[in-house]
Structures are given as structure tokens and as C-alpha cells.
Amino acid sequence: MNSPPTGVLMSRPGITQDQVFAAAQALVDRAQPVTVQALREALGQGSFTTLSQHLRAWRSQAPTPPLPSLPPAIEAVAHQALTRVWTAAWELAQHEVQAARTAAGAEIAQSQAQAQEALQEVTRLERTVQDQEGRIATLQPALATAETRVAAHVAQIGQLEARIAELKAELEEARRQHDERTEECGRLRGELAVYAALAPSDHAKKSGRSPSARPDLQNTHTQEAKTIDGL
Numbered sequence: 001m002n003s004p005p006t007g008v009l010m011s012r013p014g015i016t017q018d019q020v021f022a023a024a025q026a027l028v029d030r031a032q033p034v035t036v037q038a039l040r041e042a043l044g045q046g047s048f049t050t051l052s053q054h055l056r057a058w059r060s061q062a063p064t065p066p067l068p069s070l071p072p073a074i075e076a077v078a079h080q081a082l083t084r085v086w087t088a089a090w091e092l093a094q095h096e097v098q099a100a101r102t103a104a105g106a107e108i109a110q111s112q113a114q115a116q117e118a119l120q121e122v123t124r125l126e127r128t129v130q131d132q133e134g135r136i137a138t139l140q141p142a143l144a145t146a147e148t149r150v151a152a153h154v155a156q157i158g159q160l161e162a163r164i165a166e167l168k169a170e171l172e173e174a175r176r177q178h179d180e181r182t183e184e185c186g187r188l189r190g191e192l193a194v195y196a197a198l199a200p201s202d203h204a205k206k207s208g209r210s211p212s213a214r215p216d217l218q219n220t221h222t223q224e225a226k227t228i229d230g231l
Helices: 017-029 036-043 048-061 072-207 215-230
Strands: none
Touching: 017 036, 017 048, 036 048
């Protein structure tokens, strides 16, 4: 057998996955923790990187070890404690449920009372609406009659206003005629006064009599003056 050349180092074979799995299982069987350092000590070689990779693969495939059973005394104490905790939790839950039921019952009763009040108010309003509708139906004929009367009064007022306008026009015409007659009377009185002053002397000169000799002429002038005043 030829020996290797001087100065050449032989490469050591690498740690396989099967070797790491076997060493890990051996540690489990001895109830020892499975770590990279424990595997390195068990195998006597292997890099940290290689051992870590194989250890992760083993842990992903290894079954979960069963939990160790408790001693009967500890298990009994734990069972009693768990029973007391469960009982206390159940009683607390029942208390909270009862409180919630009581509060919900009160809210339901209040809501029902409010709903009943609202229903009564709706009923009252419906009766009020019906009464108002009946009242409206009763008042409609009276309203129609009143509207007819108002229309008649409006027409009558229009006729009265037209008559008032006519009377105003007649009054204005009467005033105008009165003013004209008054003016005419003044003019006639002036002429009559002049005539009365001149006529007796002229007549006396022609007849050779005095003005007092013709009382009938003076009476005639007086009668004409009264006639003018009557205008």
C-alpha cells in the first residue's frame, strides 16, 4: 500500500445526516438535551454549521415526546384546583349572565312601555285627525255659503261704488249749475238795480208824473227781485 505524499493532508470525511440523527436519538434515549455541542461531543467531530443544519432537519421530523405523568398526589391537587377554578369561573359567568338578563329585561320592559305610550299617542292623534276631518266636512257647506255671500256683497259693493260715482258726478253737475245760476242771478240783480234806479225817473219825465205816482211799477221790480232770489 502506497503512503500519501509528504506534505499532503488527507481530508476527513464529513458528518452525514444519518449520523446526526442517530446521535440525537441516543441523547433522547439517555434523557439528555439534544444540542449542537452535545452532538459534537457524541460524534467527536463536525462543524457547527453542518451539525446545526442536520439538527434542524432532525427536529422537524422527530416526534414530540409525551409529557411525563404527574404523581397521583400532585395530579389530585391539580384536579381540585382546576375544579375550584372552573367552579368559580362558572359562578362568575352565571352572575354576569344573570346581571345581563336583568339589565336586558329592564331595557325590554322600558322599551315596551315606550312603545305602548307611542301607540297610545298614535291612536290619540288618529282620533284627532278623524275629528278634524269631520269638522272640516261639516264646515265646508258653511264655507261655501259664506263665499257665496261674500261674492254677493262684493257685487253689491261694486254697484254701490258705481252709484256713488254717479251721485258724485250729479253733485258736481248740480254745483256747477248752481254756480252758473248764482252768477246769472248776480248779473241780473245788477241789471235790475240799474233798471230800477233809472226807470222811474225816465218814465216820470215822459208822463209828467212823480215816481211815487206809479206804485205798480215798483211792485213789478220787487216781484222780479224775488223771482231772481228763487233761482
